[in-house]
Amino acid sequence: MRPELERIYGRLGFADSVIYSNFVSSVDGVVSLGSKPSAGSVISGRNPADRFLMGLLRAFADAVLLGAGTLRATPGHMWTPEHIYPDLSSVFADLRTDLGRKPRPRLVLLTRSGDIAVSHAAVIGGATIVTSAAGGRELKHRLPDSCDVIEIGESGPIDLSRAVAELRERGYAVILTEGGPHVMGELIEQGMLDEAFVTISPVVAGRDGDPRLGMVAGAELLPARGAWNRLLSVRKHGDFLFLRYGMKNS
Numbered sequence: 633m634r635p636e637l638e639r640i641y642g643r644l645g646f647a648d649s650v651i652y653s654n655f656v657s658s659v660d661g662v663v664s665l666g667s668k669p670s671a672g673s674v675i676s677g678r679n680p681a682d683r684f685l686m687g688l689l690r691a692f693a694d695a696v697l698l699g700a701g702t703l704r705a706t707p708g709h710m711w712t713p714e715h716i717y718p719d720l721s722s723v724f725a726d727l728r729t730d731l732g733r734k735p736r737p738r739l740v741l742l743t744r745s746g747d748i749a750v751s752h753a754a755v756i757g758g759a760t761i762v763t764s765a766a767g768g769r770e771l772k773h774r775l776p777d778s779c780d781v782i783e784i785g786e787s788g789p790i791d792l793s794r795a796v797a798e799l800r801e802r803g804y805a806v807i808l809t810e811g812g813p814h815v816m817g818e819l820i821e822q823g824m825l826d827e828a829f830v831t832i833s834p835v836v837a838g839r840d841g842d843p844r845l846g847m848v849a850g851a852e853l854l855p856a857r858g859a860w861n862r863l864l865s866v867r868k869h870g871d872f873l874f875l876r877y878g879m880k881n882s
């Protein structure tokens with residue numbers, strides 16, 4: 633890793649083929665603020681150390697995988713290292729060169745409905761949309777030329793293991809997912825997530841009626857099936873905690 637980055641975070645590296653996630657959570661386990669946009673930024677209070685880590689984790693990735701729900705909830709965002717932490721843009725770019733990565737991680741969007749805002753800056757910037765043939769019909773004619781579509785199955789939800797196999801075939805071996813919770817639920821339930829980075833922001837978000845999701849939704853694990861994990865590292869910056877877990881998938 634580049635010394636400028638290692639001085640800030642310490643050593644970091646990944647297997648050649650891996651799926652890892654990054655979330656920021658409140659102390660009381662909230663990662664989404666219901667219908668309110670940009671929950672991650674609000675929950676972290678735009679904390680610079682969290683934004684640095686987001687940039688660093690994006691800088692390692694061939695692709696950033698998102699559910700369409702997170703795209704819809706985060707207008708104007710670009711899932712690139714330089715967007716989240718511009719001060720270190722050139723160092724992140726150098727890291728990507730060292731790792732043999734393309735200049736930017738490819739944004740990969742999962743959608744069943746095909747309801748993707750084609751005017752979203754991140755879509756205009758270029759994305760691979762993974763959907764069914766039915767979703768593709770809904771979408772294809774509207775997409776900018778910077779985008780491509782992978783169609784899996786005729787309709788309904790995509791089998792994520794097939795989606796990831798297709799991505800790997802296209803050279804996207806190191807995959808970061810920034811969610812959201814429903815995509816996390818599927819990845820964890822299917823034993824596909826290798827590592828989880830969790831930032832604990834020192835804020836209490838609270839809940840009252842409006843559903844405020846935790847890091848996993850749509851998958852009930854305990855008590856029948858506990859996803860017990862290994863704690864790989866703990867870092868602290870001010871009042872923030874930065875945790876890295878290795879997932880036990882067997």
Ligand SMILES: NC(=O)c1ccc[n+]([C@@H]2O[C@H](COP(=O)([O-])OP(=O)(O)OC[C@H]3O[C@@H](n4cnc5c(N)ncnc54)[C@H](OP(=O)(O)O)[C@@H]3O)[C@@H](O)[C@H]2O)c1
Binds near residue numbers: 668701812
């Ligand atoms: N705190 C954090 O770090 C953080 C990180 C990420 C997200 N968030 C928050 O999480 C919330 C969004 O999360 P979410 O769980 O509602 O949404 P999500 O997981 O991002 O997206 C769910 C959508 O993804 C598509 N999808 C998921 N699995 C699919 C499959 N197997 N096949 C086809 N399509 C699939 C579907 O899109 P269609 O509806 O188009 O069919 C589904 O409705 C937002 O509030 C966001 O701000 C927080």
